[in-house]
Amino acid sequence: MMLEKQGSDCYVVAMEFSIVIPCLNEAETLARCIEKARVFINSHHCEAEIIIADNGSTDGSIQIAQKSGARVVPVAVKGYGAALMGGIEAARGRYIIMGDADDSYHFDEIMPFLDKLRAGFDLVMGCRFPRGGGRIMPGAMPWKHKWIGNPILTTIGQIFFTSKVKDFHCGLRAFTKEAFSRLNLRTTGMEFASEMVLKATLYNLKIAEVPVTLYKDGRSRPPHLRSFRDGWRHLRFMLMCSPGWLFFLPGFLLLFLGLITGGVLLFSSVKIFGLGFDTNTLLVSSMCIILGFQMLVFASFAKIFAISEGLLPKIELLNRAAKWVTLEVGILLGLFVLLSGLILMGRGVYVWWLNNFGRMPYAEGLRIVIPSITMMILGVQMIFSSFFMSLLSLSRKTG
Numbered sequence: 001m002m003l004e005k006q007g008s009d010c011y012v013v014a015m016e017f018s019i020v021i022p023c024l025n026e027a028e029t030l031a032r033c034i035e036k037a038r039v040f041i042n043s044h045h046c047e048a049e050i051i052i053a054d055n056g057s058t059d060g061s062i063q064i065a066q067k068s069g070a071r072v073v074p075v076a077v078k079g080y081g082a083a084l085m086g087g088i089e090a091a092r093g094r095y096i097i098m099g100d101a102d103d104s105y106h107f108d109e110i111m112p113f114l115d116k117l118r119a120g121f122d123l124v125m126g127c128r129f130p131r132g133g134g135r136i137m138p139g140a141m142p143w144k145h146k147w148i149g150n151p152i153l154t155t156i157g158q159i160f161f162t163s164k165v166k167d168f169h170c171g172l173r174a175f176t177k178e179a180f181s182r183l184n185l186r187t188t189g190m191e192f193a194s195e196m197v198l199k200a201t202l203y204n205l206k207i208a209e210v211p212v213t214l215y216k217d218g219r220s221r222p223p224h225l226r227s228f229r230d231g232w233r234h235l236r237f238m239l240m241c242s243p244g245w246l247f248f249l250p251g252f253l254l255l256f257l258g259l260i261t262g263g264v265l266l267f268s269s270v271k272i273f274g275l276g277f278d279t280n281t282l283l284v285s286s287m288c289i290i291l292g293f294q295m296l297v298f299a300s301f302a303k304i305f306a307i308s309e310g311l312l313p314k315i316e317l318l319n320r321a322a323k324w325v326t327l328e329v330g331i332l333l334g335l336f337v338l339l340s341g342l343i344l345m346g347r348g349v350y351v352w353w354l355n356n357f358g359r360m361p362y363a364e365g366l367r368i369v370i371p372s373i374t375m376m377i378l379g380v381q382m383i384f385s386s387f388f389m390s391l392l393s394l395s396r397k398t399g
């Protein structure tokens with residue numbers, strides 16, 4: 001048995017790993033899960049512990065865990081992620097192996113996870129699907145999760161974050177305690193599973209994936225998971241953590257399309273394949289420019305806020321850009337665009353004066369008014385967006 005010094009005279013047992021199991025009224029299956037974990041620990045002569053992170057059970061789960069020799073860690077904050085974070089923070093092991101309490105994962109089959117951790121990986125994900133060598137036993141996963149929910153969410157995660165993980169939501173996974181501390185996970189619900197994978201990818205941690213078998217849930221009651229509610233929470237979290245896909249890309253496309261179309265129609269109408277495009281299309285181009293610019297600004301807001309809240313890692317390029325794109329620069333640029341719009345509007349008034357303030361040619365008037373209003377709107381947006389971005393940056397620096 002190894003001892004690890006903490007403080008001047010205090011020593012604690014140095015555990016190689018801790019098995020953390022979140023629990024909320026799992027009396028039917030909890031003893032089986034603990035027993036399988038105990039069999040693995042004893043058969044491999046490991047220095048390890050079993051932690052039950054209890055989230056307020058009232059069905060006798062706590063007593064079952066204590067009787068089975070597990071350490072119970074009560075977690076007051078509700079939620080799957082909250083329970084796991086409470087259990088992990090209390091764990092004494094160098095490595096953490098987490099899995100569900102419904103007996104869908106067998107804790108006597110965790111050796112591949114331990115091997116990968118010992119080999120130096122930071123995060124080891126289980127893969128339940130055949131594409132990763134895993135198996136899903138009959139009745140173990142609803143069809144909508146197997147063929148729709150999990151594949152779609154995993155594909156989105158792979159595209160948005162260039163992750164190679166094939167099963168984002170496998171409940172059986174392992175990681176080092178040091179990696180967990182570095183990730184600074186924040187979510188308390190089911191999206192905790194996505195946050196771990198996404199941030200591990202963004203932080204460039206060493207990630208491995210091993211095949212696992214998903215067994216049929218051993219409980220008679222319905223699971224805590226709610227397909228559409230929790231699926232949306234996963235998707236929402238991934239979108240919030242990828243402002244480039246949510247805001248920047250569509251905003252850039254709208255702005256580019258608006259500038260190109262508006263630039264062509266600013267001087268004359270155009271016919272393409274017999275279809276005429278004139279000032280009405282110019283007005284739509286103005287809308288695209290304004291919306292596109294606003295979405296690009298939102299992308300910046302979201303990125304800065306996510307970094308300040310610890311949801312995304314710091315980006316050196318953004319730090320360098322912040323030295324040049326200051327509040328003062330934004331205000332000056334906004335004033336320049338606003339003034340340009342006012343000057344253009346003044347030209348329109350001048351043309352109107354030349355027409356004795358009477359009727360002007362419809363197209364000629366709109367080709368002056370639409371660009372001038374667009375520029376004035378953009379100028380005001382730049383000024384106030386600069387103030388808000390400066391406020392977010394100030395919060396990030398002092399938080």
